[in-house]
Amino acid sequence: MNLKIGELKLKNPLMLAPMVDVTDLPFRLLCRRAGAAMCYTEMVYVDALLHENASTLRMVKTCAADKPLGLQITGNSIEEFEEFVSRRKLWEKFELIDLNCGCPSTRIVGTKAGSYLLKEPEKIAMIIRILKQTGKPVTAKIRLGYLKNNVLEIARMIEGAGADALTVHARLSNEPYAKKADWDWIGRVKREVGIPVIGNGDVFSGKDAEEILNICDGVMVARGAIGDPLVFRRILNYLTDGKKYVTNHPEPRGASVRENWGMDWKENLKQFEEYLKLEKKYFGSNVDLGKIKYVGGKFLRGFTGASKKRDGFMKLKNWGEIEKFVEDLRKSLG
Numbered sequence: 001m002n003l004k005i006g007e008l009k010l011k012n013p014l015m016l017a018p019m020v021d022v023t024d025l026p027f028r029l030l031c032r033r034a035g036a037a038m039c040y041t042e043m044v045y046v047d048a049l050l051h052e053n054a055s056t057l058r059m060v061k062t063c064a065a066d067k068p069l070g071l072q073i074t075g076n077s078i079e080e081f082e083e084f085v086s087r088r089k090l091w092e093k094f095e096l097i098d099l100n101c102g103c104p105s106t107r108i109v110g111t112k113a114g115s116y117l118l119k120e121p122e123k124i125a126m127i128i129r130i131l132k133q134t135g136k137p138v139t140a141k142i143r144l145g146y147l148k149n150n151v152l153e154i155a156r157m158i159e160g161a162g163a164d165a166l167t168v169h170a171r172l173s174n175e176p177y178a179k180k181a182d183w184d185w186i187g188r189v190k191r192e193v194g195i196p197v198i199g200n201g202d203v204f205s206g207k208d209a210e211e212i213l214n215i216c217d218g219v220m221v222a223r224g225a226i227g228d229p230l231v232f233r234r235i236l237n238y239l240t241d242g243k244k245y246v247t248n249h250p251e252p253r254g255a256s257v258r259e260n261w262g263m264d265w266k267e268n269l270k271q272f273e274e275y276l277k278l279e280k281k282y283f284g285s286n287v288d289l290g291k292i293k294y295v296g297g298k299f300l301r302g303f304t305g306a307s308k309k310r311d312g313f314m315k316l317k318n319w320g321e322i323e324k325f326v327e328d329l330r331k332s333l334g
């Protein structure tokens with residue numbers, strides 16, 4: 001059940017996906033405690049890293065317990081990637097560097113970065129060759145294509161450029177979450193290349209993870225972990241304890257059932273409290289209230305009156321109110 005990416009050995013094949021505004025240091029620590037073997041920073045534009053401004057540095061903040069950690073970057077300028085590699089302190093504390101070739105947001109695609117790169121497999125290969133000069137394992141996270149599926153060509157180029165692994169989010173760049181990820185293509189990529197392939201898209205349960213691991217080497221979870229870091233523990237239990245593991249739902253694949261697959265809401269509220277504690281510890285007065293409300297609110301589910309509590313949480317205006325909210329919640333739920 002372990003996975004090796006270059007020289008980096010992972011204790012299991014479960015990874016927390018990079019997610020903007022979600023996978024900061026506190027959130028990653030919770031997912032690691034629950035069993036995620038590998039985590040990534042949220043995506044950072046290479047140009048922003050070069051400027052080393054305070055908000056970007058906050059996005060890549062890490063600590064000793066937060067290992068192994070992949071830095072996820074994107075961009076389109078060869079010169080910027082070259083400069084990034086020449087400035088060791090920007091990358092030396094990460095165990096791996098991942099190139100984002102999947103982000104569909106118009107802001108990123110407008111600068112020819114993210115999923116726009118899928119249109120330029122040669123460019124992806126050039127960037128990977130540059131990143132490999134760091135001596136770190138280098139990976140790429142891709143989709144099936146920009147508007148048309150050219151994933152096999154892209155995968156071959158990425159392997160040829162010397163990448164150590166490849167993550168495939170099995171959708172085109174313009175396909176919404178409502179369309180099921182096409183896992184067949186993950187298997188096809190796996191048969192096309194010799195490097196480890198990590199499957200991503202619509203993994204919410206142990207059963208989903210098991211299916212993905214039957215066709216490739218690793219599995220990456222994104223939405224399934226938001227507000228539910230213990231999903232990693234449940235997946236690991238399922239993978240190791242097999243069919244004995246009881247779930248709340250007979251067919252746990254898909255967005256409609258992801259809310260509560262095997263979740264224990266009381267335990268989850270403890271995760272919520274821990275999340276807030278860690279945010280305070282690592283970000284103190286710089287804490288980003290908007291982010292805390294978006295991510296924190298997702299923990300508040302699975303119990304009677306949860307949606308009302310969530311509404312209340314969204315209206316809080318400062319850290320003092322958040323602490324009072326947590327205290328009241330604890331009292332009201334016993």
Ligand SMILES: Cc1cc2nc3c(=O)[nH]c(=O)nc-3n(C[C@H](O)[C@H](O)[C@H](O)COP(=O)(O)O)c2cc1C
Binds near residue numbers: 103141222
């Ligand atoms: C809030 C949010 C932020 C995301 N940010 C990133 C990102 O920074 N980098 C990236 O490669 N993918 C990002 N993604 C995409 C996920 O990593 C993942 O590929 C996608 O959600 C499919 O996995 P899932 O079905 O497990 O959610 C983001 C997704 C969400 C929901």
